[in-house]
Amino acid sequence: MSKVSIEWLLQKKITRAVVMVQKEFAEKLTGNREHKAISILANYGFEIKFLMNVKKSNFYPPPKVDSVVILLKPKKVLPKVLISTVNEIFSFRRKTVRNILKHFDITFTSKKRLDDLSGDEIIKIAKKIIRN
Secondary structure, three states, X not given: OHHHHHHHHHOOOOOOEEEEEEHHHHHHHOOOOOOOHHHHHHHHHEEEEEEEEEOHHHOOOOOOOOEEEEEEEEOOOXXXXXXXXXXXXXXXXXXXXXXXXXXXXXXXXXXXXXXXXOHHHHHHHHHHHHHO
């Protein structure tokens, strides 16, 4: 649910959003855990600021995980096609960028994998796919 909510917010013209999410998901958003499509999109579209931890013991009945409150300040509104293209790129996670782009009939010489690329490079590839 959190991924869908963040993708929805990325498409809206908002001034800011304060949201509470599972701690593990917040770590994905900030890219501290691993390279994921949602972390690329969130960091491209938002300035993300950690506000506070919320322990599971603060709830009744307590959930199984801790939460965090984060502030999302938009940098830009993302079109749905960009979001879906980045998600599609990540469905080919283990392939090289060259083989991913072959799927979209684009010639590319790099043998790098998605994990070797920066978020901005992945966004550029997604935009290239959209233009093609």
